[in-house]
Amino acid sequence: xxxxxxxxxxxxxxxxxxxxxxxxxxxxxxxxxxxxxxxxxxxxxxxxxxxxxxxxxxxxxxxxxxxxxxxxxxxxxxxxxxxxxxxxxxxxxxxxxxxxxxxxxxxxxxxxxxxxxxxxxxxxxxxxxxxxxxxxxxxxxxxxxxxxxxxxxxxxxxxxxxxxxxxxxxxxxxxxxxxxxxxxxxxxxxxxxxxxxxxxxxxxxxxxxxxxxxxxxxxxxxxxxxxxxxxxxxxxxxxxxxxxxxxxxxxxxxxxxxxxxxxxxxxxxxxxxxxxxxxxxxxxxxxxxxxxxxxxxxxxxxxxxxxxxxxxxxxxxxxxxxxxxxxxxxxxxxxxxxxxxxxxxxxxxxxxxxxxxxxxxxxxxxxxxxxxxxxxxxxxxxxxxxxx
Numbered sequence: 001x002x003x004x005x006x007x008x009x010x011x012x013x014x015x016x017x018x019x020x021x022x023x024x025x026x027x028x029x030x031x032x033x034x035x036x037x038x039x040x041x042x043x044x045x046x047x048x049x050x051x052x053x054x055x056x057x058x059x060x061x062x063x064x065x066x067x068x069x070x071x072x073x074x075x076x077x078x079x080x081x082x083x084x085x086x087x088x089x090x091x092x093x094x095x096x097x098x099x100x101x102x103x104x105x106x107x108x109x110x111x112x113x114x115x116x117x118x119x120x121x122x123x124x125x126x127x128x129x130x131x132x133x134x135x136x137x138x139x140x141x142x143x144x145x146x147x148x149x150x151x152x153x154x155x156x157x158x159x160x161x162x163x164x165x166x167x168x169x170x171x172x173x174x175x176x177x178x179x180x181x182x183x184x185x186x187x188x189x190x191x192x193x194x195x196x197x198x199x200x201x202x203x204x205x206x207x208x209x210x211x212x213x214x215x216x217x218x219x220x221x222x223x224x225x226x227x228x229x230x231x232x233x234x235x236x237x238x239x240x241x242x243x244x245x246x247x248x249x250x251x252x253x254x255x256x257x258x259x260x261x262x263x264x265x266x267x268x269x270x271x272x273x274x275x276x277x278x279x280x281x282x283x284x285x286x287x288x289x290x291x292x293x294x295x296x297x298x299x300x301x302x303x304x305x306x307x308x309x310x311x312x313x314x315x316x317x318x319x320x321x322x323x324x325x326x327x328x329x330x331x332x333x334x335x336x337x338x339x340x341x342x343x344x345x346x347x348x349x350x351x352x353x354x355x356x357x358x359x360x361x362x363x364x365x366x367x368x369x370x371x372x373x374x375x376x377x378x379x380x381x382x383x384x385x386x387x388x
Contacts, residue, residue, distance in 0.1 A: 009216075010375055017368030024361010027354040028103035040350045045325045049351040050104035052317045053359030056201065057097030057366060058131075058172055059194055060313075062165040063202020065090040065138065069165075072141075072158030078225055081381040082210070083158075087142045088373045089202075089209060089366075090165075091135055096366030098131060100359055123175050130168040137161050146377065169195045176324075184260055184324030189247045196243050197313070200236035204309035207233065209370065211303050213380055221299065230302045234291035237309060241284045244316070263327050263346070264319060271323040274315040283312010322349055 031038055041048040068086035071079030102108045118125045141161045144154040173194030176185040207229060214221055248265065251257040264271050287305035290296045326347040373379055 010371070013371050014368065017364050017371055020364025021361050021368055024100075024358050024364060025103070027357035027361065028108075031354050031358070032103075032106065039352045039355050041355075042347060042349070044347040045322060045349040047321055047325060048104070048349065049318075049322075049355040050100050050358045050362075051321055052314060053362050054097045054100040054104065055172065055321065056313055056317055057093045057100070057362060059169060059198045060201040060205050061090045061093035061097060061134075062169045062172075062195075063198030063200065064093065064206050065161055065165050066199055066202055067206050068141070069158055069162040072145075072154050073162050078228055082206070084142060084145050084377075085210065085213075085374075085379045085381055086206060087138050087145070087161075088370060088379050089206060090138050092366040092369035092373070093205070094131060094134060095369060096362040096364075099365050100362035103358060104355075123171060123178050127168075127171050127175065130164070130171045134161075134164055134168050137164050165198075166195060169198050176320075182324050183257065183329055184264075184320075184327055187247065187250065189243070189250060193240075193243050193247055196236070197240050197316075200233060200240050200309055201313045203229070203233050203236060204306040204313075207302065207306040208310070210381065211299070211306075213374065217380060219380075223299075226299055226302055227297070230291045230297075230305070233302075233306065233309070234288055237284055237287050237291070241280070244279075260327050264323050268323060268326075268346075271319045271326075275319045278315025279312045279319065282308055283315060284309075287312070325349075 039048060065086055067079055068083035068090075070076045071081075071083045102111055118128070120126070137157070137160050141154070141157040144150040144157045170191045173191040176182075177187055177190035179185045210221070213219075248261060251261050264275060266272055287308045290301045290305040290308075326349055328345060328347075
């Protein structure tokens with residue numbers, strides 16, 4: 001008997017997601033066997049390209065749940081049909097990001113130690129609790145949405161998820177904000193900055209996934225709803241750009257940060273190029289133009305803007321994570337210190353293929369979970385049902 005086209009396409013997508021995930025796992029195994037010598041990482045740049053992928057997915061996982069929160073907690077009817085897909089994407093992105101994170105750090109079998117022995121003076125220990133708690137809360141949240149008898153608890157579960165994801169993103173930003181070993185970080189602004197960035201990144205991911213799902217099922221998103229989502233994304237992008245500017249202006253106010261800011265914004269080669277060209281122009285200015293200019297008020301422009309926001313997110317994270325480690329640490333400000341090992345030297349980092357494949361493997365895992373989840377349960381947003 002001939003397999004229906006829809007079923008065949010589903011299994012093809014599952015095979016594609018499984019293949020990408022398997023390639024990522026294979027890359028992690030290759031790095032585990034041969035050591036960091038096969039990567040571009042050094043004893044100064046210890047968080048490489050996989051961390052860029054992982055942090056993006058973790059932060060976007062928090063932000064994508066914003067769609068569900070607006071519907072359940074704040075009672076906006078346009079967002080309520082999108083709440084289940086929002087919850088699914090949150091869990092899938094979080095799982096993909098944590099997969100990359102654990103495999104990139106090495107010794108993934110020791111995860112059980114991190115899960116059973118806590119050092120509460122460590123931000124990393126806090127995040128073990130925050131990540132697992134997030135998955136549990138979102139699972140309960142989805143249950144209250146799908147089980148009709150539990151619908152009355154949906155607002156309470158949504159409120160708990162809203163509070164928890166704020167705490168989770170604060171914890172992610174605090175990993176860098178509390179890191180005194182890098183003068184590029186060490187800022188109280190990083191916690192609220194990551195929260196605001198998560199709004200735009202998460203909504204951009206949601207819009208891309210929703211567009212693909214609608215196209216797959218031959219559905220058309222109502223123009224009024226699209227405009228509301230586009231305006232919201234534009235507000236998030238503008239707020240993120242503003243807070244990033246405040247972060248750098250704050251650093252420029254301190255004399256000890258002047259050399260670092262000059263490196264990131266002007267003299268650092270690839271880092272200023274990615275910051276101004278990748279994040280500011282491609283990831284912020286062009287999306288704002290596409291989202292707010294009347295000439296570009298159509299579905300394709302909104303989708304392109306969302307994709308550009310995601311590209312800009314990767315550019316900003318590369319500058320923030322890699323550039324922050326590449327710049328030499330000034331241990332004794334105002335004093336000249338000399339030694340025989342790399343004093344004041346800018347560290348050069350070139351990502352290797354296994355690092356890239358591991359990061360893409362995390363995206364493949366998130367894609368695989370999303371595809372299976374949508375197939376098993378009804379996660380497709382249905383505005384007609386909401387109107388009825």
